[in-house]
Amino acid sequence: MDDSINYDKLMEKALKHVAIEALRIAADEGLPGENHFYISFKTNHHDVRMSSDLLNQYPDEMTIVLQHQFANLMLSETYFEVDLSFNSIPHTLRIPYDAITYFADPHARFALSFSNPDNSRSNENSKMDEVRKVSGGTAEVVSIDSFRNNK
Secondary structure, eight states: OOOSOOHHHHHHHHHHHHHHHHHHHHHHHOOOTTOOEEEEEETTSTTOBOOHHHHHHOSSEEEEEESSSEEEEEEOSSEEEEEEEETTEEEEEEEEGGGEEEEEEGGGTEEEEOOOTTOOHHHHHHHHHHHHHHTTSOOEEEEGGGGOOOO
C-alpha cells in the first residue's frame, strides 16, 4: 500500500474545479462579454453520452466551443450536459468532468490541460497553439504536468 499523499491527483482535481466553476457561471449567468470556452474531452470515456453519428466522427476525442450557439447547459456533480448543433442538427452531449482533457477561454487568455494517459504531447501542443492563435499569441496554459514531481 502506498502511504504517500498523491499531490498530482489533488492538483488535477483542484484545477478541474476551476473549469467546473467557469461552466457553473456560464450555466447560471450566461457567458459574460466575449468569454467563450474550448473544451476537449475523450469521447470513448464510458460515461460520455452523445449520438452514435458524432461518436463515429470523433471516436477518441472531440473539442466543442461554447460561445453563442449553445443551450441548456446543466451541471451535475460528475458531468455537464449541453445542447449544440452540428451541421444544423441539434445534439445533447453529456460530458463527465473526468473525460475533459483540455479547457480554455481564449478571450481571458486562460487554458488548462489535464493529464491523460492517452493524451500525446503533440496533440496537447497543437491545442495550445490553437488557443494562442485565437488569443493573439498570449495565452497562458497551465499543464498539470508542470506540478508533477519528476522521479
